[in-house]
Amino acid sequence: MDEILDVIIIGAGSAGLAALREVQKRTRNFVIINDGSWGTVCARVGCMPSKTLIEAANAFHRRKTFDEFGIRGGEHLTLDIAAALRRVRGLRDGFVASTLKATERLGERAISGRARLLGVGRIEVNGRELHARSIIIAAGSRPVVPALSRAGSWRTLSKQVLTTDTLFEQEALPSHMAVLGLGPIGIEMAQALSRLGINMIVFSESTTIAGLTDPLVNAVALELLGHEFPLHLGKKADLDIIESGVQVCTGTEKVVVGSVLAALGRQPNIDDLGLETLGIELNEQGLPPVDPHTMQVGDLPVFMAGDADGQTPLLHEAADDGHIAGINAMRATPFCFARRVPLTIVFSDPGIATVGSRLQSLDPKNILTGEVRFEHQSRARAAQRNKGILRLYGEPGSGRLLGAEMCTPAAEHMAHLLALAIERSLTVRDMLRLPFYHPVLEEGLRTALRDLAAQLPATDESDLAGCEPFNAEALE
Amino acid sequence: MDEILDVIIIGAGSAGLAALREVQKRTRNFVIINDGSWGTVCARVGCMPSKTLIEAANAFHRRKTFDEFGIRGGEHLTLDIAAALRRVRGLRDGFVASTLKATERLGERAISGRARLLGVGRIEVNGRELHARSIIIAAGSRPVVPALSRAGSWRTLSKQVLTTDTLFEQEALPSHMAVLGLGPIGIEMAQALSRLGINMIVFSESTTIAGLTDPLVNAVALELLGHEFPLHLGKKADLDIIESGVQVCTGTEKVVVGSVLAALGRQPNIDDLGLETLGIELNEQGLPPVDPHTMQVGDLPVFMAGDADGQTPLLHEAADDGHIAGINAMRATPFCFARRVPLTIVFSDPGIATVGSRLQSLDPKNILTGEVRFEHQSRARAAQRNKGILRLYGEPGSGRLLGAEMCTPAAEHMAHLLALAIERSLTVRDMLRLPFYHPVLEEGLRTALRDLAAQLPATDESDLAGCEPFNAEALE
Numbered sequence: 033m034d035e036i037l038d039v040i041i042i043g044a045g046s047a048g049l050a051a052l053r054e055v056q057k058r059t060r061n062f063v064i065i066n067d068g069s070w071g072t073v074c075a076r077v078g079c080m081p082s083k084t085l086i087e088a089a090n091a092f093h094r095r096k097t098f099d100e101f102g103i104r105g106g107e108h109l110t111l112d113i114a115a116a117l118r119r120v121r122g123l124r125d126g127f128v129a130s131t132l133k134a135t136e137r138l139g140e141r142a143i144s145g146r147a148r149l150l151g152v153g154r155i156e157v158n159g160r161e162l163h164a165r166s167i168i169i170a171a172g173s174r175p176v177v178p179a180l181s182r183a184g185s186w187r188t189l190s191k192q193v194l195t196t197d198t199l200f201e202q203e204a205l206p207s208h209m210a211v212l213g214l215g216p217i218g219i220e221m222a223q224a225l226s227r228l229g230i231n232m233i234v235f236s237e238s239t240t241i242a243g244l245t246d247p248l249v250n251a252v253a254l255e256l257l258g259h260e261f262p263l264h265l266g267k268k269a270d271l272d273i274i275e276s277g278v279q280v281c282t283g284t285e286k287v288v289v290g291s292v293l294a295a296l297g298r299q300p301n302i303d304d305l306g307l308e309t310l311g312i313e314l315n316e317q318g319l320p321p322v323d324p325h326t327m328q329v330g331d332l333p334v335f336m337a338g339d340a341d342g343q344t345p346l347l348h349e350a351a352d353d354g355h356i357a358g359i360n361a362m363r364a365t366p367f368c369f370a371r372r373v374p375l376t377i378v379f380s381d382p383g384i385a386t387v388g389s390r391l392q393s394l395d396p397k398n399i400l401t402g403e404v405r406f407e408h409q410s411r412a413r414a415a416q417r418n419k420g421i422l423r424l425y426g427e428p429g430s431g432r433l434l435g436a437e438m439c440t441p442a443a444e445h446m447a448h449l450l451a452l453a454i455e456r457s458l459t460v461r462d463m464l465r466l467p468f469y470h471p472v473l474e475e476g477l478r479t480a481l482r483d484l485a486a487q488l489p490a491t492d493e494s495d496l497a498g499c500e501p502f503n504a505e506a507l508e
Numbered sequence: 509m510d511e512i513l514d515v516i517i518i519g520a521g522s523a524g525l526a527a528l529r530e531v532q533k534r535t536r537n538f539v540i541i542n543d544g545s546w547g548t549v550c551a552r553v554g555c556m557p558s559k560t561l562i563e564a565a566n567a568f569h570r571r572k573t574f575d576e577f578g579i580r581g582g583e584h585l586t587l588d589i590a591a592a593l594r595r596v597r598g599l600r601d602g603f604v605a606s607t608l609k610a611t612e613r614l615g616e617r618a619i620s621g622r623a624r625l626l627g628v629g630r631i632e633v634n635g636r637e638l639h640a641r642s643i644i645i646a647a648g649s650r651p652v653v654p655a656l657s658r659a660g661s662w663r664t665l666s667k668q669v670l671t672t673d674t675l676f677e678q679e680a681l682p683s684h685m686a687v688l689g690l691g692p693i694g695i696e697m698a699q700a701l702s703r704l705g706i707n708m709i710v711f712s713e714s715t716t717i718a719g720l721t722d723p724l725v726n727a728v729a730l731e732l733l734g735h736e737f738p739l740h741l742g743k744k745a746d747l748d749i750i751e752s753g754v755q756v757c758t759g760t761e762k763v764v765v766g767s768v769l770a771a772l773g774r775q776p777n778i779d780d781l782g783l784e785t786l787g788i789e790l791n792e793q794g795l796p797p798v799d800p801h802t803m804q805v806g807d808l809p810v811f812m813a814g815d816a817d818g819q820t821p822l823l824h825e826a827a828d829d830g831h832i833a834g835i836n837a838m839r840a841t842p843f844c845f846a847r848r849v850p851l852t853i854v855f856s857d858p859g860i861a862t863v864g865s866r867l868q869s870l871d872p873k874n875i876l877t878g879e880v881r882f883e884h885q886s887r888a889r890a891a892q893r894n895k896g897i898l899r900l901y902g903e904p905g906s907g908r909l910l911g912a913e914m915c916t917p918a919a920e921h922m923a924h925l926l927a928l929a930i931e932r933s934l935t936v937r938d939m940l941r942l943p944f945y946h947p948v949l950e951e952g953l954r955t956a957l958r959d960l961a962a963q964l965p966a967t968d969e970s971d972l973a974g975c976e977p978f979n980a981e982a983l984e
Contacts, residue, residue, distance in 0.1 A: 046978075046983065049978055049980070050975075050978070053976060053978065072982070072983070074946065074982060074983065075980075075982035075983070079946050079947050080886060080890065080947060080982050083887060083890045083891075083947050084890040087577065087890050087891045087892070088577035088578055088579070091570060091573060091574065091577050091579060092577070092579050094567060094570065097567060098567065098585070100595060101563065101564035101567050101568070101592060101595065102564055102587055102588040102589065102590075102591035102592030102593075102594075102595060103564070103567060103568050103585055103586070103587055103588075104585065104586045104587070104588055105581070105584045105585045105586055106585065108581045108584055109574070109579055109580065109581040109582065109585075110579070110580045110581055111578055111579055111580070112578045112579075112580055113578065114578075115578035116577060116578030117578075118578075119576060119577065119578060123889065123890065126981070126982075127886065127980075127981060127982030128982070130980040130981035130982050130983075131978070131980040131982050131983065133979070133980060134978065134979070134980060346945075346946075347945075347946035347947075347983070348943055348944060348945055348946050351975065351978070351983070352972055352975065355972065355975045356972075359969065359970075367969065367970035368970070369970055369971075369972055370971075370972070371972070372941065372942065372943040372972060373942075373943055374943075375943040375945055376945075377945045377948070410556060410603065411559060413599065414556065414559045414560040414563050414599065415559075415563045416563070442921060444945065444948050444950075445918060445921035445924075445925075445950070447945070448921075448925055448942065448944070448945070448948070448950050449921075449924055449925050449928060451942055451943055452925060452928055452929065452939070452942055453928065455941055455942055455943075456932060456934070456938070458932070462932070463928075465848065465931055466848065466849075466924065466927055466928055466931055467824055467848040467849055467850075467851040467927055467931075468824060468924070469822075469823075469824055469851055469852075469853045469920065469923070469924070470550065470555050470822075470823035470824050471555050471556060471559055471823075472853070472920050472924070474920075474921070474924050493835065493843065494835075494843035494844070494845055495845075495846075496828055496831065496832075496845055496846070496847070496848060499526075499827065499828065499831050500529060502522075502525055502526070502529065502607070502610065502827070503609070503610070504525070504551075504603075504606040504607045504609060504610060505602070505603060505606035506548070506550065506551035506556050506602075506603030506604070506606045506607050507522065507548070507550065507551070507606075507607065507823070507827070
């Protein structure tokens with residue numbers, strides 16, 4: 033190819049495919065280059081297989097509620113972990129196939145190979161040099177792998193030290209496992225594997241988990257997880273491969289497990305990508321400055337999208353990144369996009385979520401907080417799900433909702449409702465104008481809203497938002 | 509009592525207690541009169557016991573997903589229905605107790621007895637006449653009971669023809685039961701009893717169920733319920749008490765069951781209440797005109813609240829009614845309250861809900877519809893909950909959301925999110941500005957929003973609301 037392409041997209045993950053969708057609307061003069069397997073991280077090794085495994089784990093775990101419900105025989109249930117993992121892979125294959133459709137008809141415009149930047153507008157792949165007016169870098173990320181105390185060959189360790197890249201490929205799992213890290217993946221997989229019947233132990237250098245910054249919510253989340261498996265927090269865990277598995281040491285603790293799942297976060301795939309050839313200063317992580325509203329790298333015709341930009345590695349953010357990059361790569365002057373309200377969800381049980389501003393980012397002297405605990409919430413009690421806490425942060429005076437952190441039943445649903453409230457700059461009173469059906473878990477949210485509203489100046493008596501609680505458990 | 513009271517509240521159910529809360533803030537010169545057991549319908553025989561039974565039924569029903577999840581032994585689970593009902597009563601007792609707290613310290617101001625109006629401002633109870641400046645009628649409702657083909661004594665039939673007043677009091681239940689009626693209670697209890705292992709058969713005179721008016725949603729709901737138990741729709745069922753139980757005949761069908769649950773709706777408790785003494789015209793049901801924004805009866809110092817007013821018998825509406833009546837009973841000129849967005853939820857699985865305007869109330873030529881079916885929704889598939897349909901109705905041009913009807917997983921949560929959107933007069937595009945986390949069931953809602961948005965005029969390219977689907981199952 034001697035001609036100059038309009039766009040080269042590096043990476044065909046979620047961000048790359050979102051960019052492709054927009055680029056394709058505007059030109060046929062592009063290529064998309066992908067290194068390794070086609071199909072997105074989300075579908076192959078991320079969101080979808082993890083949620084599929086979690087559903088099986090939670091279904092099995094619910095047997096602990098059976099006796100109280102009047103269901104007999106729960107103690108005889110067993111879990112066939114090989115079958116559970118086979119189901120994960122079966123569904124996963126379908127999900128991956130669905131993501132391949134986007135590129136399978138591109139013919140020569142879809143290139144398998146490892147791209148390397150040679151400079152602005154220049155790429156080398158499979159020994160060829162390609163030129164383009166714009167380049168979109170959506171090279172994705174990969175799991176951080178832990179250092180080992182003693183050197184070992186990574187190839188021989190594939191069964192001993194797992195990541196999400198390899199976990200779902202296992203035919204079976206050992207009876208004892210450790211998880212390193214209590215970010216979203218660490219929490220989700222530690223709880224799921226524990227609920228599937230594996231003896232889990234968890235190590236985390238951090239004492240705050242899942243991105244929570246509210247100490248009360250963090251404490252509840254830790255307490256609830258700590259009832260399911262031992263947590264060792266605040267210490268670095270060193271790994272040693274030994275005859276019988278992996279030894280994990282923290283100085284005070286030493287345990288041997290069959291394998292370890294490393295859930296230490298994800299790092300952008302930028303090694304050997306040639307970012308230094310762009311002639312723009314890179315930060316300590318080797319990343320160039322990227323404007324999150326345009327996805328543009330400095331003022332170059334280069335865009336970064338998805339996990340590769342080193343920002344929040346979340347599917348919906350990656351999809352937005354790609355959308356923005358795909359549109360702006362074809363424009364002389366990039367559009368500046370308003371981003372969505374921040375939202376993170378950990379699919380644990382109870383779920384953990386943050387919406388809008390986290391507590392840490394707010395001035396503690398200039399916010400009001402509203403709180404609910406779910407121990408006595410009526411619907412949660414009926415469902416044997418009455419655990420957790422939800423905390424709201426609002427602006428004094430106006431009562432405008434600024435953010436929330438929670439570890440609650442139905443957290444994923446509460447979080448979307450609150451995201452809409454925060455996106456629309458709604459106040460606590462606006463939210464109290466909502467009908468809250470009875471009995472729903474959202475009535476717990478209403479309790480927190482009322483707790484916050486009670487700290488605001490009194491308002492119009494003729495507004496139903498002023499309806500107060502009955503203070504009767506059956507009715508909240 | 510010779511003095512004139514400020515307020516007499518007739519009925520200490522949810523509406524009466526809400527009124528009491530507001531009256532108590534303004535005066536101590538009131539009485540509240542309750543006929544029969546104290547404690548609300550919701551707590552005693554309504555929302556709470558039904559939801560508690562449903563949770564047990566759904567937990568037991570999930571065993572049918574176990575094999576696919578890799579969980580073995582589900583076929584050996586059994587349900588101890590006596591234990592399930594005992595749990596219902598145990599929790600119910602606590603819920604009832606929580607509602608009693610509101611009146612237990614009132615002393616002489618809480619009167620047990622049957623109140624009868626003698627005219628505006630005059631009540632008779634237990635042979636005494638009471639006078640008050642305002643009267644709040646919150647006398648509640650009771651289940652409609654079916655006529656029997658042959659006369660029988662209701663007292664001897666208490667085991668054969670049940671209502672929600674008696675269902676939860678049963679120590680055991682027969683192996684075969686029929687439900688009459690497919691309103692919310694009929695659907696919820698038919699499905700719950702079926703899932704608890706009882707052979708159910710259901711009769712409904714209406715062919716539309718659960719208040720649905722969208723034929724597509726109604727059809728999906730009927731199809732899904734019809735997979736669980738036989739439905740006989742569109743015919744009146746006659747009951748006959750026979751030796752072995754109850755015979756149910758529709759002309760074409762004749763079945764004998766151990767007992768029948770009558771779920772034919774609720775009727776206001778207005779018999780012998782003396783409404784005719786108010787000197788205001790009553791309608792065919794014997795009800796006076798009530799302004800839903802003030803709860804005032806005509807221009808009299810009389811207010812009606814809760815199920816007694818013959819409008820939607822829903823807890824959250826009853827609570828609002830009582831709140832409004834309690835405030836206005838103490839005012840010279842009543843406040844006019846804006847009511848909340850209409851919201852109905854049936855706690856079936858999938859759930860059935862309507863929000864805002866139902867399809868029937870909209871001009872079919874002047875709306876756009878958006879639709880999603882959940883068969884291929886990724887999270888629903890992972891959870892083995894991939895059944896159902898959600899339909900949205902929007903205003904052409906603006907895309908303002910007007911209403912929704914649905915039979916979907918997580919319907920109760922989707923319904924609250926949509927209620928907020930409709931309450932705030934949001935458009936489809938406003939909703940598409942929301943972050944939709946991945947993978948969540950709300951992404952199904954997003955598919956319906958996008959379906960509707962695609963029928964609107966194109967807008968600003970630089971708005972993330974314009975993000976389009978990947979058309980990859982793993983990502984929607």
